[in-house]
Amino acid sequence: MTDCKFANDAEVIDFARTHSGVFQAGANLGVEEIGDGNINFVYRVYADDGTSVIIKQALHYIRIIGEGWPLSQDRIRIEAEALQQEALYCPDLVPRVYHFDAARSAIVMEDIGAHENLRHALIARTHLPLLAEHLGRFAADTLFHTSDLYLDAHRKKELVGRFINPDLCKITEDLFFWDPYCDHERNNINPLLWDEAEALWQDAPLKLEVARLKHRFLTCAQALLHGDLHSGSVFACAEGTKVIDPEFAYFGPMGFDVGSVLGNLLLNVAGQAELPGDAAERAAYQAWLLETIAGFWNTFAGRFGALMEEKTQDPSLDLALYRDAFLAELLADSIGYAGTEMIRRTLGLAHVADLDAIEDPQRRALAESRVLHLGRAMIMQRGEFGSIETLVAFVRDH
Ligand code: SR1
Numbered sequence: 001m002t003d004c005k006f007a008n009d010a011e012v013i014d015f016a017r018t019h020s021g022v023f024q025a026g027a028n029l030g031v032e033e034i035g036d037g038n039i040n041f042v043y044r045v046y047a048d049d050g051t052s053v054i055i056k057q058a059l060h061y062i063r064i065i066g067e068g069w070p071l072s073q074d075r076i077r078i079e080a081e082a083l084q085q086e087a088l089y090c091p092d093l094v095p096r097v098y099h100f101d102a103a104r105s106a107i108v109m110e111d112i113g114a115h116e117n118l119r120h121a122l123i124a125r126t127h128l129p130l131l132a133e134h135l136g137r138f139a140a141d142t143l144f145h146t147s148d149l150y151l152d153a154h155r156k157k158e159l160v161g162r163f164i165n166p167d168l169c170k171i172t173e174d175l176f177f178w179d180p181y182c183d184h185e186r187n188n189i190n191p192l193l194w195d196e197a198e199a200l201w202q203d204a205p206l207k208l209e210v211a212r213l214k215h216r217f218l219t220c221a222q223a224l225l226h227g228d229l230h231s232g233s234v235f236a237c238a239e240g241t242k243v244i245d246p247e248f249a250y251f252g253p254m255g256f257d258v259g260s261v262l263g264n265l266l267l268n269v270a271g272q273a274e275l276p277g278d279a280a281e282r283a284a285y286q287a288w289l290l291e292t293i294a295g296f297w298n299t300f301a302g303r304f305g306a307l308m309e310e311k312t313q314d315p316s317l318d319l320a321l322y323r324d325a326f327l328a329e330l331l332a333d334s335i336g337y338a339g340t341e342m343i344r345r346t347l348g349l350a351h352v353a354d355l356d357a358i359e360d361p362q363r364r365a366l367a368e369s370r371v372l373h374l375g376r377a378m379i380m381q382r383g384e385f386g387s388i389e390t391l392v393a394f395v396r397d398h
Contacts, residue, residue, distance in 0.1 A: 004073075004104045005041070005059055012055060016045035019099035019108045020053040027051070036117075037232065037245065038064045038350060039071070044111060052111040053098065058247070059105070072167040073105040075247040080107045081162060082249035085224060089141035093134055093243055112242040115235035122231060122268040123275065123357055125285040132292045134241035135234070135261055136299025143254045144307040146224035149317055160221055165250040168227065169217075172248060176340050177214035180347040181207055189347050192365035196372055197347050209379045213336050221251035229260040230341070231268070231352070255333025258300060262334060263341030263375075264352070265293050266395065270342075270371045271354035274363040290392045297334075297388040301327050332383040335391060339378035342371045374398060 006012045013029045023029065027047040034054075035042035039062050046052035058076035062069040080100035087094050095110040121128065148156055179186050182201055189197050200206065226233070227248030235242045269289045272282045305323055312318040345352045346368045355371070358364035374395060385391045 003060070004057070004106070006043075006057065006104075012043050013045055015101075015104065015106065016043075016053050016055055016108060019101065020045075021098060022051055022053055023047050024049070024051070035063065038062065039247070040076075044113075046111075052113060054095070054109050054111050055106055056109065057104065057106040075165065075168055076100070076105045076107060077102065078163060078165050078168075078249050079245070079247040082224065082226070082246035083107075083109070085146065085159075086138075086142050086226075086243070086246065089145045090138050093138045093241055095242055095244060112235050112244070115237045115240065115242050117232060118234035118236050119231035119264075119268075119353055121236055122265075122289070123271070123353060125272070125277070125281065127285075127288060128236050128238065128241075128292075130239070131236055131241060132295030133299050134236075135243075136296045137303055138241075138243050139229075139254075139258055139261065139296075140300045140303035140307060142226070143223040143257065144304055144311070146251075147222055147254070148314065149308055149312045152313070159224065160251045163224055163250050165227070165248065168248045169250055169252075172227070173214065173217065175348050175350060176344045177210055177217065179349065180344045181210060186349040187347055188349055188351055190361060190365050190368055192361055193346070193368050193372075196369060200343075200347070200372065200376070203376070206376055206379060209336070209382075210340060213333075213340055213379070216253045216333070217256060217337075220253040222254050223251065224249060225252045225254070225257045226260075227252070227257070229257045231264040231354070253333055253337075255330055255335075256337045258297070258330065258334035259337025259339075260341055261296060262293060262391075263338035263345075264354075265289050265296070266338065266374065267342060267345055267352055267371060268354045269395065270367045270374070271352075271358060273370070274358045274360075274367040290395065294388045294392050297331070301331070304330075328386070331385070331388070335378045335385055336382035339375040339382070342375035342378070346371045346375070370398070 009031045012031045017023055029045055029047055031043055031045045034044050041057045043055040044052055045055060058073050060070055060073055061067045062071050080097055083094050083097050095112050097107060097109050099108040144150055226246045227250055228245060233243060233245040235244060269286050272286050305327060308323045355364060355367055358367055
């Protein structure tokens with residue numbers, strides 16, 4: 001355990017000046033703490049001429065909980081290395097890492113200030129025309145190029161070793177696949193949803209399918225995942241998209257990342273039904289979200305299929321029939337993991353503003369109840385949808 005926390009603003013500024021290489025000599029620098037995530041501290045250091053950098057620091061505990069929930073600081077090395085891996089394949093979609101400092105448990109990286117947190121943008125009903133294409137390409141390129149379809153067998157296993165991430169994986173194992181399915185003290189449940197939560201805790205067929213998904217999460221080292229690809233880990237604007245915060249990165253099932261994107265867009269679809277604002281505008285935005293969901297998957301599957309065709313290294317995996325089978329299985333997995341994301345954001349510890357911003361508890365319960373029903377159906381029927389269009393039609397009807 002290292003107590004490496006910056007003691008004051010001057011230390012943060014000095015660190016940024018020394019390690020970023022972007023500021024003019026003698027520039028007058030200021031600093032603000034901008035972290036609104038659950039786990040780390042994030043600082044923005046800026047000069048009068050508009051130059052700025054971000055410093056992210058990982059302490060030995062979870063920020064929102066405190067010292068009562070310790071957490072390995074190795075997560076910040078994993079984040080730096082994951083950002084560097086992602087940059088090999090989609091440099092335009094991730095912030096540039098200027099410096100990683102093990103002693104300070106800190107990364108100095110590019111400030112993506114012109115982009116807005118995707119969750120806030122979705123709640124404000126912002127149309128983002130490039131989002132589907134960018135997220136589809138990010139998922140396809142990062143997952144394909146870190147899988148056995150592309151990597152040499154020795155390199156793949158060497159990378160698996162670099163991204164063993166037990167503390168962060170344990171958070172996901174508990175918060176996604178256990179807490180919401182029992183009366184856990186960490187849960188955060190709208191009292192109006194209590195009967196539905198109790199019914200879910202007794203739902204043996206659902207718990208069986210969640211156990212299957214959890215076991216895949218524990219054992220299926222398909223590719224280097226981002227590991228926490230929710231709307232808060234994406235920053236977007238009309239011109240571009242940046243994916244940040246891969247501290248949960250590890251080698252797991254590809255459908256977990258793809259499903260996190262699907263699940264978070266669907267959480268916003270459900271939230272829009274009850275958020276304030278003009279009904280026609282909210283309905284139009286829900287339609288855009290569903291188009292974005294289809295566009296995301298179709299970009300992903302098109303790009304991933306093309307990469308499989310062009311770049312698969314192992315001849316035993318380079319078969320047209322295997323490509324189709326692989327993508328069909330991945331769609332089913334993704335829909336299942338999306339369902340687990342939706343349920344855990346409704347009953348579990350870490351809620352999302354897409355639902356929590358609905359102030360009236362009755363209206364919030366309506367949206368939450370729809371999320372639970374959709375999430376359950378997506379987990380139970382994940383192998384039956386067969387196409388993203390069928391899933392979108394199902395969501396429209398339910
Ligand atoms: C205590 S950490 C809660 C959540 O925040 C992270 O961003 C992950 O999504 C995690 O599940």
